[in-house]
Amino acid sequence: TGEQIEVATKWGVFEEIYCTKDETFNFLEDVLDEVLELFPSEYIHIGGDEAPKIRWKTCDDCQNRIKSEGLKDEHELQSYFISRIEKYLNSKGRQIIGWDEILEGGLAPNATVMSWRGFDGAIEAAKQHHNVILTPGSHCYFDHYQSENKDEPIAIGGFLPLEKVYSLNPIPEELTEEEAKYVLGAQGNVWTEYMSNSKKVEYMVFPRILALSEVIWSNSEQKNYQDFVSRVENFHKRLDALDINYANHLFEIEGELVSTENKVAYQMETASQGKTIRYTLDGSEPTVNSEVYKNAIPITNSVNLKARVFDAEEKLGTAFSQDINFHKAVGATITINKELNKSYSGSGAEGLINGISGSDTRYGDKEWLGFSGEDLEITIDLGEEMEINSIETRFHNGNGQWIYAPKQIQLSLDDNDFETFDLPKSDLLLVNKKLNSNKKGRVIHLRVPNYGVIPEGKQGAGHKAWTFIDEIIIN
Numbered sequence: 001t002g003e004q005i006e007v008a009t010k011w012g013v014f015e016e017i018y019c020t021k022d023e024t025f026n027f028l029e030d031v032l033d034e035v036l037e038l039f040p041s042e043y044i045h046i047g048g049d050e051a052p053k054i055r056w057k058t059c060d061d062c063q064n065r066i067k068s069e070g071l072k073d074e075h076e077l078q079s080y081f082i083s084r085i086e087k088y089l090n091s092k093g094r095q096i097i098g099w100d101e102i103l104e105g106g107l108a109p110n111a112t113v114m115s116w117r118g119f120d121g122a123i124e125a126a127k128q129h130h131n132v133i134l135t136p137g138s139h140c141y142f143d144h145y146q147s148e149n150k151d152e153p154i155a156i157g158g159f160l161p162l163e164k165v166y167s168l169n170p171i172p173e174e175l176t177e178e179e180a181k182y183v184l185g186a187q188g189n190v191w192t193e194y195m196s197n198s199k200k201v202e203y204m205v206f207p208r209i210l211a212l213s214e215v216i217w218s219n220s221e222q223k224n225y226q227d228f229v230s231r232v233e234n235f236h237k238r239l240d241a242l243d244i245n246y247a248n249h250l251f252e253i254e255g256e257l258v259s260t261e262n263k264v265a266y267q268m269e270t271a272s273q274g275k276t277i278r279y280t281l282d283g284s285e286p287t288v289n290s291e292v293y294k295n296a297i298p299i300t301n302s303v304n305l306k307a308r309v310f311d312a313e314e315k316l317g318t319a320f321s322q323d324i325n326f327h328k329a330v331g332a333t334i335t336i337n338k339e340l341n342k343s344y345s346g347s348g349a350e351g352l353i354n355g356i357s358g359s360d361t362r363y364g365d366k367e368w369l370g371f372s373g374e375d376l377e378i379t380i381d382l383g384e385e386m387e388i389n390s391i392e393t394r395f396h397n398g399n400g401q402w403i404y405a406p407k408q409i410q411l412s413l414d415d416n417d418f419e420t421f422d423l424p425k426s427d428l429l430l431v432n433k434k435l436n437s438n439k440k441g442r443v444i445h446l447r448v449p450n451y452g453v454i455p456e457g458k459q460g461a462g463h464k465a466w467t468f469i470d471e472i473i474i475n
Helices: 021-036 055-060 062-066 074-091 120-127 162-166 198-205 208-217 225-241 349-353
Strands: 043-045 097-099 112-115 132-134 182-188 253-261 263-270 276-280 303-311 314-322 333-336 369-372 376-396 408-410 419-422 429-446 464-471
Touching: 021 074, 021 198, 043 408, 055 062, 055 074, 055 464, 074 097, 097 314, 097 464, 162 208, 162 225, 198 208, 198 464, 253 303, 253 314, 263 276, 263 303, 263 314, 333 349, 349 369, 349 376
Parallel strands: 043 097, 097 112, 112 132, 132 182
Antiparallel strands: 253 263, 276 303, 303 314, 333 376, 369 464, 376 429, 376 464, 408 419, 408 429
């Protein structure tokens, strides 16, 4: 544009990206020359992510570049840009790494792809015989929350507990044995916008870095999470000796509602072995005299369950609390017309009607289901005709993470006449919608159209938004 652009003072996606005229490349080559003097590494990471094309579409220099190079569009212009930088760095004996967006418009000849938006970028690059590094946000972003405890220090969002890091498969199943050779490894990312000092960084990194390290260097058949946890518990002694401020969530309790033979029950477990879980169902704090958990607890009405891990009479970790809303759909049958995204599959489709709402801040937990750019149709069969007074759900609206609440939803009790309900445009993190019915019905059909393409100037601009949906409450 020729405008003087001030340096940004906060994160985000900005339309003012580099022009593709020769003066830009001369400038970048000068900068890279200084970088090469400072860093003798084989690889130079050049970024390449979240680059809106809106300025290129209106820039005479960029449009002339598209014509002179015989390019189809702005996506191929990005490929030209990356390839030109790669050619320069290759001439200096270096290789480039770029985020998976560098696949758009065609991949530079020798580029290594760092796949952060899931696994698809890694799979596509490896199939093209390019080296890849896995760093999916779902498993490798250590700036996300690692516990559902309300006392956790503030983080950017998301939810990445230790067990989910350990569940990473660094070699995607879609790759052949030959293609798998192009996977160099995986990387944990520590973005420090919410980390003001090194002790906070340590807290966010340890012990998740131990889980990531082990799954990278281990064969998948050798992975054993319970064994890993027992070794981490012992490894705390070394971290203490090194004065590392690690997070300790080994004595936290995980729970889920399970359905069997038209009955529902709540089961719990803790990662640390040889300990006792005690619980209450009336909202009171568990003590050494509270009921000992042995088997799944039958649930026949709404309860406030609290539990805690004990070693003999000693309390360990923090108290666990779970509200269970025993609404009409709990234990019913549910189907979704789209396959669950493997990164955000929560507790499966049943998690939308298990009586448990997801976190108010952490969309990556077991209750939220995430879908990338897809229109959803959810069908719930209550088993018999019932009086339906209301249907309520909510959507995550974390635009900074490419997550947008839908603009509308559609409801039908007969699969023929769908009624449309608009959702208000909102800057709030959560968007709730309660639909009053006052009708009888057995089968509920809920359509959730995807928000659509993320607008220019926003993070993820030009890509279809994610949809994250929580518990569907039927009363």
